[in-house]
Amino acid sequence: MQPNKKILFLTLDAFSNIGGIQTVCKNIAFSLNSIANKSEKLEFMNLSVYDEAADEKYIDTKEFHGFNGNRLSFLLHAFKRGISSQIILISHVNLLGVALIIKLFNRRSRIVMLAHGTEIWRPIYKWKKYFLNLAVDIWSVSLHTRQMLISNHKIKAEKINILNGCLEPFYKVVQSLSKPERLLSLHGLSLSQPILLSVCRISTHDQNKGYDLTLNALPKILMEFPDLHYFMIGHIEQSEFTRINLLIDKLGIIKHVTILGQVPETDLGSYYLLADVFVLPSIKEGFGLVFIEAASFGCIVISSDEDGSKEALAYGGLGVAVSPDAASVALQVAESLRTPRSPIARRKIIKACVKQFNHKSYEHRIKQLLK
Numbered sequence: 001m002q003p004n005k006k007i008l009f010l011t012l013d014a015f016s017n018i019g020g021i022q023t024v025c026k027n028i029a030f031s032l033n034s035i036a037n038k039s040e041k042l043e044f045m046n047l048s049v050y051d052e053a054a055d056e057k058y059i060d061t062k063e064f065h066g067f068n069g070n071r072l073s074f075l076l077h078a079f080k081r082g083i084s085s086q087i088i089l090i091s092h093v094n095l096l097g098v099a100l101i102i103k104l105f106n107r108r109s110r111i112v113m114l115a116h117g118t119e120i121w122r123p124i125y126k127w128k129k130y131f132l133n134l135a136v137d138i139w140s141v142s143l144h145t146r147q148m149l150i151s152n153h154k155i156k157a158e159k160i161n162i163l164n165g166c167l168e169p170f171y172k173v174v175q176s177l178s179k180p181e182r183l184l185s186l187h188g189l190s191l192s193q194p195i196l197l198s199v200c201r202i203s204t205h206d207q208n209k210g211y212d213l214t215l216n217a218l219p220k221i222l223m224e225f226p227d228l229h230y231f232m233i234g235h236i237e238q239s240e241f242t243r244i245n246l247l248i249d250k251l252g253i254i255k256h257v258t259i260l261g262q263v264p265e266t267d268l269g270s271y272y273l274l275a276d277v278f279v280l281p282s283i284k285e286g287f288g289l290v291f292i293e294a295a296s297f298g299c300i301v302i303s304s305d306e307d308g309s310k311e312a313l314a315y316g317g318l319g320v321a322v323s324p325d326a327a328s329v330a331l332q333v334a335e336s337l338r339t340p341r342s343p344i345a346r347r348k349i350i351k352a353c354v355k356q357f358n359h360k361s362y363e364h365r366i367k368q369l370l371k
Contacts, residue, residue, distance in 0.1 A: 006043045006085040007032060007370070010078055010099070012092050013050040015058075015066075018235070018262075019201070020289050021116050023168070024141065025091050028114070030058040030169050031363040032089075035370075045081055049074045057170065078102065085109060087370065093120050096128050096136075103135055112369075115140040115160070117286020117308065121148045129153050139163040139369060141287040142308035161369055164311065165289045166362035167296055173350060177298055177343045180270045187229070187258065194228045194337045197275035197299070199268070199290050200282070202236035202244070202259075210281035210304060210324060215244070217330035218253045224334050232259045233271060272297035277336045280309075281324045288312040295319065295353040298346025300336045302329065314356050318349060 009032060014025035029046050036044035037060075044063050046054070051066035067074040075098060082088050082102035089112045090099050099111045115138050132138065132153070138160045140146040146162065149155040179191060189195070200209045211232060222228055230253075232244075241259065248257050263271065272278070278294035281304040285291075288309035291301050301319030303309035310321040320336070322328040 004041050004043045005087070006045070006081075007036070007087045007089065008078070008081050008085040009044070009046040009089045010091065010095050011046060011048045011051070012094065013048060014046075014091070015048070015051045015054050017050075020165075020286070021091065021119070023289055024114065024116060024165060026055070026058045027166060027168065027359065027362065028089075028091075028366065029054070029064075031359075031366045033059045033063055034363060035367060036063070047074060047078055047081065075101075079105070082106060082109065087112060090114070092116075093124060093128065096131060099136070100131055111136045113138050114163075115145050115149060115286075117141065117145055118284050120145065121152060121286075124153060129155070133159065137161070141165055142311045144308035144311065145286045163365060163369065164357065164362075165287045165292065166357045166359050167292060167354065169359040171296060171354075171359070173354065174269065174273065174297060177273065177346050179274050183270055183274050189229060190227075192227075194225050194277075195275045196228065196230040196333065197233065197271060197278050197294070198231070198280050199233045199271075199278075199294070200280055202232065202234050202240050202261075204237060204240055206284075207240075208283050210279075210283070210329075211244075212247070213281050213324060213326050213329050214279050215247055215251060215253070215257070216326040217333065218256060219251055220327070220330035221333050221337075222253070222256060225337055228256060228337075230257045231271060231275070232257070233261070233263055233268070235262045269297060272299055275299050276341050277302060277333055278319075279329065279333060280304075281322060281329050282309060283307050283324050285309040285312070291319070292353055292357045295349050298341065298349045300341060300349065302332050302336065314352065317352050317356065 011025045014022050032044045036042045046064045048066045050069050052068040054064040078098050083106045087110045091114050113136050132155055140160050140162055146160045198211050248254055278299040279302040283304050283306045285307045291309055291312040294301050295318040303321045304324040305321035313319045320332055322332045
C-alpha cells in the first residue's frame with residue numbers, strides 16, 4: 001500500500017499576531033486542513049515558532065503544534081517531521097535555513113516558500129538566492145512581488161507561481177448596507193456626512209502606508225466637502241500617535257479626524273459600512289488583503305498604483321489606484337464622493353469582490369499548486 005503524502009507547513013506565527021502575513025497563513029492552514037480532511041491519503045501538520053495555540057476555527061488542534069518562541073524545539077520537531085514529508089511549505093524567507101537542513105536529509109522533498117511583500121523585496125543573503133533558484137518553488141501573493149523577486153534577486157521566473165490573497169473562509173455577505181446608527185450616534189455624525197476610512201498599522205516603520213498623504217490631502221477635499229470625517233483604525237505606536245496629532249494640528253483638521261487605534265474585530269465591519277471611501281495610498285503592499293476586505297463591504301477603494309494593491313483592486317474592478325501623492329489622492333477622493341454610494345452600487349462592488357477573491361477558489365488554486 002502506498003504511504004500517505006505528508007505536507008508540513010512551517011510558520012513563524014499566525015494566531016498570536018495580527019497582520020497580512022498572519023492572515024495569509026491562517027487561510028492556507030484552513031485550506032490545507034480542509035484538503036487533508038477530504039483525502040484519506042494526505043496528512044497535514046502545521047508547526048509554528050511563536051504561536052502557543054491555534055484558532056480551532058482554522059485548523060484541527062491535532063494538526064498543529066505551537067512552540068511559543070522555543071526555536072530549538074521547533075527546529076528539532078521540524079526536522080523530525082520534515083525528513084518524512086513530501087512537501088515542506090514555509091511561510092517566510094527567514095525559515096529558508098530550516099528548509100535547507102530538511103532538504104539536505106530528504107532530497108526528494110519539495111520545498112515551497114510563500115512570498116508576501118516587503119520581507120522578500122529587501123536584500124537577502126546570497127545563499128538564500130542560490131537555494132531559491134536551485135530547489136525552491138515560490139508562491140507569490142501578486143505579480144508585483146513576483147517581479148520584485150525577479151528584478152531584485154534574479155530569481156527565475158519559472159520558479160514563481162501566483163497565489164493571490166482571499167476573503168476569510170467564514171466571510172458572509174452583509175445583509176444590511178445601512179450606516180450603523182450606533183456609530184453615527186457615538187461619533188456625533190449625520191447620515192449625510194461623507195466618511196473616509198483607513199485601516200493599517202500606524203508606526204514609524206509604516207509611514208509609507210499612505211495615511212500621511214491622506215491627511216495632507218484633507219484640506220483640499222474639505223474645500224468641497226466641509227463636513228467630511230476621516231477615521232484611522234489600526235495598532236498605533238505612541239511616538240507615531242504624537243507625530244500624527246502634531247501634523248493634524250498643523251493642517252487645521254482636528255475636527256475632521258478621529259484616530260481610533262485598534263478596534264474589536266466585531267466592530268471593524270461596522271466601520272466599513274460607515275465609510276463611503278476606503279483610502280490607503282500605500283507603496284509597500286505585496287497585495288493588500290485590507291483592500292478586498294473593504295470592498296467586501298461595498299466601499300469604493302483608493303490605493304496606490306506603485307505596489308501590489310492594484311491587483312487587490314482587480315485592476316479597477318473594485319476601486320481606483322492613483323499616484324501616491326496628496327494632490328492625486330485629493331482629486332480621486334473628491335471624484336469618488338461626488339456620486340453618493342447607493343446600495344445597488346455597493347452590492348455591485350461586493351459581488352465583484354466575492355467572485356474574484358472567494359475562499360473556495362483560493363483553496364482550488366492551492367490544490368492545483370500542490371500537484
